[in-house]
Amino acid sequence: MLVTRKFSNILIRSSINSTVRLFQVCVMGGASEIGQAVSLLLRTEPAISKLVIHDTWETTPGVVIELSHIPAKSALKGYLGDATMKQALGGSDLVLLVGGPLKTPGVSDEACLKANMEFVKTVSSQIGRLSKMPFVGVVAEPINSLVPMAAELMRNFGTFDARKLFGVTTIDWIRARTLFGTLHGLAPERCFVPVIGGHSNKTTVPLISQASPGTDMTDTDIRRFVSEVQRYDEIVSEAKLGRSATVSVAYGALLFARGALAALAGRQARVHAYVENDHFGTSYFAGLVHVDSNGVREMTRYTNRITEYECHILEEALDRLRKDVALGKKILEAE
Template sequence: MKVTVVGAGNVGATVANVLAGKNFCSEVMLVDIKKGYAEGKAMDIMQTSHLLNFDTTVIGVTAEIGDENGYAPTAGSDVVVVTSGMPRKPGMTREELIGVNAKIVKGVVDQAVKYSPNAIFIIISNPMDTMTFLTLKDSKLPRNRVIGQGGMLDSSRFRYFLSKALEKAGYKATPTDIDGMVIGGHNDKTMVPLTSIATYRGIPVTEFLSKEALDDVVAQTKVGGATLTGLLGTSAWYAPGAAAAAMVEAIALDSKKLMPCCVYLDGEYGEKDLCVGVPVILGKDGMEKIVELKLEGDEKAKFEASVQAARDTNAKLDEALK
């Protein structure tokens, strides 16, 4: 398994580091436009290999803008993870990044597809749902091979905030005790944490937490990224990097795991021609199946609103690419 990670910043380097430590990849290529940056990150990671007991080879590559051969070392990659673009700053929404990141992501994907036409693409760059849609449309790859990461990250944050609420209510809980899922767009206002199916040790969380406590968990989950951006001064990286690595692992090991991911809908959930977060089965062919939940009432209405928000952002693509 050869994996290319484009962007050697905080998120990309974390993806590469987590993948190396899991030891199922033969080679991880870390690519960046800044000369020497990816090479330095790769060298640093490789100097932990004896300490952490892994055999994965991590290689750094500089691919400057306009260098048509910069991606040649990535040829034959099985999976390409795209983290390129400007991260959020405090007070920014993900959607505000479209003007900068659309051109960057398009250029990266065009080069990566040229050298790895059979790769599965995992998109992290923001606004993620729209960058996933752009990648699919521009590359003309089949929809099973273009997958956005948002749902995995948002669900991890949801489980964290549920565990803290349970702890506050007097129960000893950690995120590993919780099953919970977020669907819809990777958007601070319209993502949909599904409290109705969240469980603590197999028991619905509604048995332990009041509506007010659950509403607070939902609110904290929605602004989870913005909260960290405010604390750190930039976008988070450990959880986003680990979430992407988990997706790569499911593909590499053909695990058929159910994960909430951003994929192209073509009639599922009554929606067409957009990419948005829903539960899917991930395996060696990428997105192998979309699992359709029976959404009802408030959650159905919120999912429809989230879909519309994704469409609204997609409508800005033509202008962003000019």
């Protein structure tokens, strides 16, 4: 254990005298580049009573010390090494898996999967051994394959609940609505563009036909928009001279965490996530998910006004998605 600050309260009173429940959140891989960004954003979240940072990097103590310099009511604990993983996870309501490299141009999904699979395998096995499964959000790439792999590992233990396992895809929705708003001179925060399918350039499907507010776009404009949304990781990486997107991805993780914690507190919430779902011709699918304290309730479905072009790119996405899911499970079968 690296840093500890005592915080015994589990309840706080809001300005309207209602009781607000607080939660423990654990960031696995918290010393990585994106892990530090996620931890920073979560440090002062009012719904968090304890923030736990775990990593195997030797720089972890320094990261936790830096975070301790930020004034916050929540407790802060840091853990270093695989041997402390059980301690780090214990008592957590929400666990975010953010360690490992993110996808960058020139790196195949298979190579990215190989780089991150040991991290996800180790953490998933430890989560499976907990007496009660917390909400788990996978940010590590490639989500399309790592989430099914994590699920198969956790199924070996008695506490697994598929409703509590999420691939965090909020960044896809953030990008789509921002690009849509910018394109049409609208406030992005007032725009909504559903993004479904998976979480990769070949499986991300923004639905302009369901966008709000509605606007007129030519077929050429729509195809250009879809291509740009799908290529955003590449665009950012090129601008960052080969480094992956981190700040916007971390913000997406923050929004996911807020939604998950709201659901755990008993409020109806929605998150953008990749979850176990067999209603779309594949065993996993991403979209706008309705969540309560038990986890996933249902995913928003769009059956009206889907265009022929959107149906076409969705079919292509589903074909690739099935392969991505199989790839994640195949690695376990080969061992």
